[in-house]
Amino acid sequence: MSLGQLRQKIVIAAVGLLLALPLHAGEPASPVVPKAKAKATEKYGCVEPVSKMRKNHMEFLLHQRDDTMRRGIRTKKFSLVECVNCHVTPKKDGSYARFGESEHFCSSCHNYAAVKIDCFDCHRDTPENSNARHTLNDETSPHHTIAFKENDPLTTKKLDNVTSGGTE
Amino acid sequence: MKKNESYTDQARRQFISKVVAGAGLAVAPGVVLHQVAQAKPADQPASNKVRWGILINTNKCATGCTDCVSACQEEHAWGAASENEAHSSKLQKAQWIRKVKVTDKQTGYVMSLPMMCQHCKNPPCVDVCPTGASMKRADGIVLVDRHICIGCRYCMLACPYKARSFIHEELHDQSVNAPRGMGTVEACNMCVKRVDNDGIPACVEACNQAEHNAMLFGDLKDPNSDISIELKQHGGEQIREDLGLDTGVRYQGI
Amino acid sequence: MKKIHFSEIEGRSSGYLVLLGILGAIVLVSLGSAFYMEHNGHHVTGMNNQIAWGIPHVFAVFLIVAASGALNVASISSVFNKTAYKPLAPMSALLSIALLAGGLMILVLDLGRPDRLIVAMTIYNFKSIFAWNMILYNGFFAIVIVYIWMLMDRRMEKYKKPVGFAAFIWRLTLTTGTGSIFGFIVARQALDAAIMAPMFIVMSFSFGLAIFLLVMMAACSWSNRPFGDALFGRLKNLLGVFVAGVLYFVIAYHLTNLYAAEHHGVEKFILSDGGIYTQMFWIGQIILGSLVPLALFYHPSWGKSRALVGLGAVLVILGGLAQMYVIIIGSQAYPLVLFPGKVVESSFSDGIVNTYNPTFAEFGLGLGGFAVALIIVALAVKILRFMPVSLADADVDPHHK
Numbered sequence: 001m002s003l004g005q006l007r008q009k010i011v012i013a014a015v016g017l018l019l020a021l022p023l024h025a026g027e028p029a030s031p032v033v034p035k036a037k038a039k040a041t042e043k044y045g046c047v048e049p050v051s052k053m054r055k056n057h058m059e060f061l062l063h064q065r066d067d068t069m070r071r072g073i074r075t076k077k078f079s080l081v082e083c084v085n086c087h088v089t090p091k092k093d094g095s096y097a098r099f100g101e102s103e104h105f106c107s108s109c110h111n112y113a114a115v116k117i118d119c120f121d122c123h124r125d126t127p128e129n130s131n132a133r134h135t136l137n138d139e140t141s142p143h144h145t146i147a148f149k150e151n152d153p154l155t156t157k158k159l160d161n162v163t164s165g166g167t168e
Numbered sequence: 169m170k171k172n173e174s175y176t177d178q179a180r181r182q183f184i185s186k187v188v189a190g191a192g193l194a195v196a197p198g199v200v201l202h203q204v205a206q207a208k209p210a211d212q213p214a215s216n217k218v219r220w221g222i223l224i225n226t227n228k229c230a231t232g233c234t235d236c237v238s239a240c241q242e243e244h245a246w247g248a249a250s251e252n253e254a255h256s257s258k259l260q261k262a263q264w265i266r267k268v269k270v271t272d273k274q275t276g277y278v279m280s281l282p283m284m285c286q287h288c289k290n291p292p293c294v295d296v297c298p299t300g301a302s303m304k305r306a307d308g309i310v311l312v313d314r315h316i317c318i319g320c321r322y323c324m325l326a327c328p329y330k331a332r333s334f335i336h337e338e339l340h341d342q343s344v345n346a347p348r349g350m351g352t353v354e355a356c357n358m359c360v361k362r363v364d365n366d367g368i369p370a371c372v373e374a375c376n377q378a379e380h381n382a383m384l385f386g387d388l389k390d391p392n393s394d395i396s397i398e399l400k401q402h403g404g405e406q407i408r409e410d411l412g413l414d415t416g417v418r419y420q421g422i
Numbered sequence: 423m424k425k426i427h428f429s430e431i432e433g434r435s436s437g438y439l440v441l442l443g444i445l446g447a448i449v450l451v452s453l454g455s456a457f458y459m460e461h462n463g464h465h466v467t468g469m470n471n472q473i474a475w476g477i478p479h480v481f482a483v484f485l486i487v488a489a490s491g492a493l494n495v496a497s498i499s500s501v502f503n504k505t506a507y508k509p510l511a512p513m514s515a516l517l518s519i520a521l522l523a524g525g526l527m528i529l530v531l532d533l534g535r536p537d538r539l540i541v542a543m544t545i546y547n548f549k550s551i552f553a554w555n556m557i558l559y560n561g562f563f564a565i566v567i568v569y570i571w572m573l574m575d576r577r578m579e580k581y582k583k584p585v586g587f588a589a590f591i592w593r594l595t596l597t598t599g600t601g602s603i604f605g606f607i608v609a610r611q612a613l614d615a616a617i618m619a620p621m622f623i624v625m626s627f628s629f630g631l632a633i634f635l636l637v638m639m640a641a642c643s644w645s646n647r648p649f650g651d652a653l654f655g656r657l658k659n660l661l662g663v664f665v666a667g668v669l670y671f672v673i674a675y676h677l678t679n680l681y682a683a684e685h686h687g688v689e690k691f692i693l694s695d696g697g698i699y700t701q702m703f704w705i706g707q708i709i710l711g712s713l714v715p716l717a718l719f720y721h722p723s724w725g726k727s728r729a730l731v732g733l734g735a736v737l738v739i740l741g742g743l744a745q746m747y748v749i750i751i752g753s754q755a756y757p758l759v760l761f762p763g764k765v766v767e768s769s770f771s772d773g774i775v776n777t778y779n780p781t782f783a784e785f786g787l788g789l790g791g792f793a794v795a796l797i798i799v800a801l802a803v804k805i806l807r808f809m810p811v812s813l814a815d816a817d818v819d820p821h822h823k
Contacts, residue, residue: 069313072214072305074364081344098340118537122314122349124342255463259470259777263770271765283760283768292608298552299545316541319534321474322552328609330758330770333471334534337463350463351534407760411608422761 031112034097034105036087046086047077061119080119085127099125208364219289219308219416220358221388222372223395223404224281226421228382231269231280236383239374240265240284243359244346252339262333262348264356265371270422279421282371282383285310285331285356286407287416293323293332302353308388308416309358317352324353328408331355358416388416426509426818427811428574431645433804438644445797452790455783456531464534467784472776473754478532480746481788484629485525485795486559486600487622488742490593491630493518493566495657496573497593500586506653506819509810510638515570516808517634517799518593519563524795526559528787551602558596565589574807597623604749611688612753617678621671625742628664632738635661637799639732641809650815651726652822658731662719665738669712672745684762691756691775692748699752702744711741751778 036046045053048060064078076082087105090096097103099120102111106125110117208214241249246262253261265284271277287310293302294310301317304310312323312332324332332355339349345361348354359369367373372383386395398404404418431438459466469476495514499507507514530536543560546553569589572578601622607613635657642649676693679685692703718724718734725731755776760766766773803809815822 065315067213069311069315070303070305072208072307072360072364073212074210074361076210122339122342122347122352124340124344124347126341128344256465257470259472259771260465262471266768266770266772268760268766268768268772270761271767273763273765283770283772294547295549296552296606297547298550298556299541300547316538316545317535318538318542320542320552321534322550322603324471324474325754326607326609328758329760330472330772334464334469334474336465336467336470351460353534 031102031108033108034087034089034103036105037089080123081128084123084125088126096126208366210364214305214307214309214364216306217389219388220363221287221308221386221395221416221418222358222369223384223386223398223418223420225382225384226279226281226419228380229280229282230380230382231278232267233280233378233380234267235374235378235380236282236371237265237267239370240356243343243362243370244348244357245341245343246346246348250341252341253335253337256336260334260336262335262354264333264354281419281422283329283331283407284371284417285358286329286413287356287358289414289416290412292326292328292411292413296322296326298322305360307363309360309363310355310416311357311360312353312355314347314349314352314354319351319353321353328411328413428509428512428807428809429811430805430807431641431803431809435644438800438804441644442797442800445793445800448793449790449797451786452527452788452793453531455786455790456536458783459532459787460536466781468778468780469784470776470778472771473751473778475750475754476778477780477784478528478787479750480743481791482525482528482532483600483603483750484743484746485521485528485791487597487626487746488629488633488739489518489521489525489626490562490597490600491518491626491628492521492634493589493593494627494630495634496569497586497590500569500573500582501590506656509813509818510634512570512573512808513638513641513799513803513810514634515566515573515589516802517637517795518630519566519570520795520798520802521630521633522559522562523798524791524793527794528791531787551599551606555596555599555603558592558599562592562596565592593626594623597626600626604753607753609758610753610756611685611759612692612749612756615675615678617671617675621668621675624664624667624671625745628661628668628738629742631657631661631664632735632742635735636732636739637796638813639728641799641803642813645809647809648812648814648817650813650818650822652815653813653818654728654731655725658719658725658734661735661738662716665712665715665719668745669708669716672707672712687759688756692752696752696755696775699748699755702752703748706744707741707748710737711744712738715741754778 047053048056053060060078061080061083064075064080067073067075068079083105088096089103089105091101091103097105099107100111102108104125106117106120238248241247241264244264246252246264265282268281268283270279270281287304287308289304289308291302291304291310294304296302298320299316299318301313301315302310302323303313319334321334324330324334332353334353335348335350337350342348345359346354346357359367359371362369368385372385375381375383384395384398386393388396388399390396391400399418402420404420405422406413406415406418407422467476493514495507496511496518498504499511530539533539533542542556546557548554565585566589569585572582572585598619601619604613604622605615605618638649638657639654641647676689679689692699694700696703715734715737718730718737755778757766757771757773757775760772810818812818
């Protein structure tokens with residue numbers, strides 16, 4: 001074996017070892033994401049199916065941000081305030097978890113993924129009123145202006161329509 | 169008196185605000201008539217067919233009265249209505265609206281008026297802002313988009329009314345009506361959230377509730393709005409009119 | 423004419439390492455100050471809602487103005503074909519981008535949200551002179567780096583002049599932009615003047631050359647390279663002309679304001695009643711920053727002393743900082759005129775002269791800009807051939823006897 005071949009093998013071995021390292025390193029436990037107060041349906045999740053929200057919530061929020069801030073469109077579907085109202089839940093001692101704490105819905109995952117967000121530099125990170133954590137069809141502070149009736153099953157189409165500001 | 173009659177448009181908006189608040193209770197459970205009475209549907213953008221303005225009658229504005237300031241503080245959680253900005257010096261604390269006392273040097277005549285963002289048609293703050301964070305909405309309301317504000321403070325130098333404040337420290341527990349935070353600039357937003365929900369600004373509401381009626385809110389582009397009628401009948405001036413900024417906030421008696 | 427030779431400095435002497443150490447320490451203090459400000463928020467500074475731009479801006483704008491001026495010597499050689507300045511051209515270009523880097527570092531680190539620099543670089547409001555300046559600053563780096571290449575690569579000799587010309591036009595535009603940041607502010611009595619743009623250009627000539635002269639004196643002396651009396655004298659006389667030019671613009675600016683009744687208030691404030699601002703103006707800017715240097719430069723015997731001319735250049739720099747202080751902070755300290763001729767009072771400092779007590783962090787950040795600029799120069803002359811081997815008169819000027 002020539003020196004060149006040896007060197008090549010050493011490099012391959014080293015790269016392989018480096019690639020294998022993460023497999024052996026202790027996987028950190030997956031984040032415990034606090035449960036939201038309510039869901040439209042188990043399948044549908046909240047305003048969009050859970051998988052879609054996990055993947056795209058930043059796009060929805062960004063879009064809503066500019067629509068609301070710069071153009072005055074005030075639909076509540078992707079309102080950050082509404083997210084916080086339902087998703088930020090009290091800790092064991094009854095106080096709301098603050099952004100940065102692992103019990104806070106947003107930071108539970110963002111801490112884990114080490115993705116920095118600056119939303120809460122300006123936006124409040126907890127529900128403003130104690131009654132803000134309402135069910136989806138709560139009458140005083142409606143999120144979706146929709147009724148959940150036993151005889152009138154919820155369709156995705158209807159949810160879409162209603163939550164983007166239309167009527168039922 | 170004609171003047172009092174002409175406050176109908178504003179009264180309508182106030183009335184609607186209350187109805188909307190109450191509607192949910194009335195119809196629940198089930199369909200909530202949240203958007204029924206709104207002039208602007210939630211999914212529609214602000215329109216350039218309207219231009220929001222405030223007319224302030226300084227003759228009715230009492231020296232020493234700070235109802236409008238307190239209402240703004242409550243609405244947006246700044247100043248006395250907030251525990252934030254505890255580390256900032258008096259000169260560093262934000263003020264969205266302030267009462268100004270003006271004394272004529274020669275005659276000694278004193279007048280009092282609230283001073284805030286004048287919501288210019290040609291706002292210098294919007295002109296100078298490098299990122300476009302300082303912006304004017306289609307309906308004439310001048311805002312700071314804190315999402316892209318880099319905190320350069322050029323707008324603060326450019327504003328002839330000193331309407332803007334910089335946030336000098338970390339804030340917590342902001343009002344949902346007014347997200348605000350360290351390192352960005354902020355100012356009066358003409359209670360844009362209320363206006364979008366067919367309400368009137370908190371300062372105007374407070375002034376009317378205290379029965380001073382020194383402030384009138386409405387659409388400057390609608391010739392039949394109370395504010396336009398009042399302006400046509402009795403006139404209204406702009407502060408630093410010489411700058412040609414065409415302010416949305418007008419004053420009588422200055 | 424002799425061929426001009428350039429070479430790296432050796433850069434191994436203990437003096438060089440000490441220099442780097444001192445500058446590095448200042449940079450660390452500066453970065454620490456910036457971190458302290460950004461971590462706590464600007465409440466740890468003396469800046470407030472009335473004086474929104476403070477000491478960091480005084481240093482930053484001074485360095486940015488001086489940056490474009492430092493390029494002047496290179497422009498004189500490439501654009502105006504002055505042979506004697508040719509050996510100085512690479513150093514002039516190097517110093518200009520170094521100073522700009524220092525100035526911009528301060529400006530960026532003072533932002534309320536420096537983490538959003540990417541926003542400032544990607545979203546432009548083209549009506550903002552500030553946004554224009556960001557393009558001008560970035561373009562300046564690009565064009566001067568190309569220019570340095572043309573200057574240092576003999577194969578690029580023929581492109582030297584057009585690129586030098588482009589850099590010259592660019593730098594004039596850049597300083598016009600910097601001056602207009604202040605000239606375009608209609609709200610402030612002391613600003614809102616078209617004369618700001620040309621005044622800033624002459625200021626840049628003066629501040630930039632003062633720094634350049636000091637840097638060349640230090641670099642030549644520490645690397646034991648000759649710096650001829652004739653060349654030194656020419657630079658010194660040129661600096662004197664620029665100092666007088668700034669003085670001319672300052673006089674024109676104040677005379678214009680004094681003529682208009684609406685500006686009497688702010689003139690009275692700056693020229694006689696303004697306390698620190700009046701002192702900064704008369705003692706700092708006019709006497710120490712202009713008149714004393716002029717006397718030092720043009721006095722028949724003082725003007726021959728390198729030490730005294732160097733002192734003059736230092737005074738020009740300090741006077742320039744004083745001038746920036748008066749322009750930037752003085753203009754904000756004077757109350758805004760909401761109702762001309764009336765007494766205005768409020769909870770928000772209406773009608774009163776605003777107070778400003780800068781803190782150490784602001785000075786730390788500001789001085790760091792200087793240190794960054796000088797550290798860039800010190801490292802660059804070690805790595806690349808910026809420094810002429812000799813600036814002896816016989817080597818730089820074919821007509822020298």
